Amino acid sequence: MMEKTWRWFGKKDKITLQMLRQIGVEGIVTALHDVPNGEIWTVEAINDLKSYIESYGLRWSVVESLPVCEAIKYAGTEREQLIENYKVSLANLGKCGVKTVCYNFMPVIDWIRTDLHYPWPDGTSSLYYDRIRFAYFDIRILEREGAEKDYTEEELQKVAELDKVITDAEKDALIDTIIVKTQGFVNGNIKEGDKNPVSIFKRLLTLYKDIDRDALRENMRYFLSAIMPVCEEYGINMCVHPDDPPFQVLGLPRIVTNESDIEWFLNAVDNPHNGLTFCAGS
Template sequence: MERTWRWFGKKDKITLAMLKEIGVQGIVTALHDIPNGNIWTKEKIHDLKTYIESYGMRWSVVESLPVCESIKYAGPDRDQLIENYKISLKNLSQEGIHTICYNFMPVLDWARTDLAHPNPNGTTNLYFSHAAFAYFDICILKRKDAEKSWNKEILEEVERLKNTMTPADDHKLVENIIVKTQGFVSGNIKEDDQHPVELFRQLLNLYKGSTKEQLRENMCYFLAAIMPTCNEYDMYMCMHPDDPPFQILGLPRIVTNDEDISWFLHAVDDPHNGLTFCAGSLSASVQNNVVDLARKYASRTHFVHLRSCHIFPNGDFTEASHLGGRADIIELARIFEKTNPNLPMRVDHGMTMLGDTERGYNAGYSFLGRMFAMGQVQGILATVDRELGLEYKQSGFYD
């Protein structure tokens, strides 16, 4: 697989020169300065593509060309927004960029309650606590009838948290769930917003009464509208699974498991309608056998996120080692190398380690932690390629 890295543009504290040194072949990025819904111009695309290529790498995958909330909840301007989206796809194709990772998650792009959860080895990782998230839902967000979304055991945990959480703890939880994990990705909530909880409530209200069936219908509408453009310009759309892969905040989640993936691939049955196989998102639910899903959907997978989650007995989960957890990355490497050894892959989230914390990286996107993970995965790929009789392609090294 092509070894890629998610990079957040010229302002990213991790530079392309650094990535070149550690053997990255392709860059996964986006035009983060363009507001959601606006057209990506050929000039802007060309400028960033040329900059990446000046460091000896290529712009492999767009992650992401955001799908606006109005498209997801079928707002009155969705047709115009879809037209803008199609023009951006055309402009990307004319610069030789043909793979788009995106998602159809309402409001929250991804969710964690702790961005620096301590690991036994002294590093930290992302963590999702059901009780902490329920506390946010019930006590901070104060969503109507939120208690009905949680079971008795979690509600008992929430009552205990009420006695220990301080205003500073509440603020940190808000930062973790709706600011630090969202602002640099979706643009819905920004780090300098003065009232993030109120803004978040307004976004949730846009989906009031929405059902899984309605969100599916809206996703089909979007996919059917853009597929002619994708076919004309050979653009591959790669749906990212929901993260976490279960319902939260009363919002429907429609890409969580085998049935969901099968449904959206067949609902708009076109080879350009494909999957981002995120092993981390899928492994965060006990219902998903990640290896079986990889075997089943390898032919419709156009981009791979290699990471793994560990689920605790109470259902909480954390990012695991890239050699551990539920995902079995070694077997996934075998499956995808057999299917398409040129498939772009990124290691996705990594540990925060050895001073990463002080360097101001985006949540989940440390440098040394991801570099460590990339080294592990490079070793896996070199071994698997030898097993399969494939040539392992080094980057910037003498044989």
């Protein structure tokens, strides 16, 4: 059975549950956005949001996302405790009857867009990824070592041309969109109001300097193997979000980009609760 669901960003979202009910939405895709990454989602907090959603005649259908902390991805010293906390949160979701979890295993940077309100000729707007503006961010703003090697000569020429006309306001908008608005909200690594987000972001990148695709794959396998017993006990389906966009960025390994990647992680932890999110965006 298909269910009409909608991504809702909590009680502070400008789009209200009443609006969603009005347009025929049945299920809600959301998370406990106020809980810091790595902390346990309590039964009380889960049930509070679940009851609020149900008071509008809707259902909390999918968790997106119960964040996987960076230290789990790069196998930091806090990994074991963070995985234990994750398992408790999963169990609490299961006890409350919320049993589908969309998560991602993208290092540092989640979904990437260079514009959150790109205008189209018909008067509508959408999220947008501009390859050249992202390359500009990578090379000229982030100043990542060796970044030029990831782009073609044609792309580098367009970056040079953009550098002649781009304004300081546009540069600030790129930083705000790529680092703060998306990463700060989704991953919690950076918050609104943090000073010098570029420096914070660059420090996060250094955490992965010794992590290649094979190492990241092993860390994903380790994480999934650890949580599967809880998923089995409570009937929770873990659905990894494909890398978005589905290719390597910023010198970071990405491991859910194509058919062979998907085949690998499904076979690495062969369990019916280990699955894939079919994201129309990526």
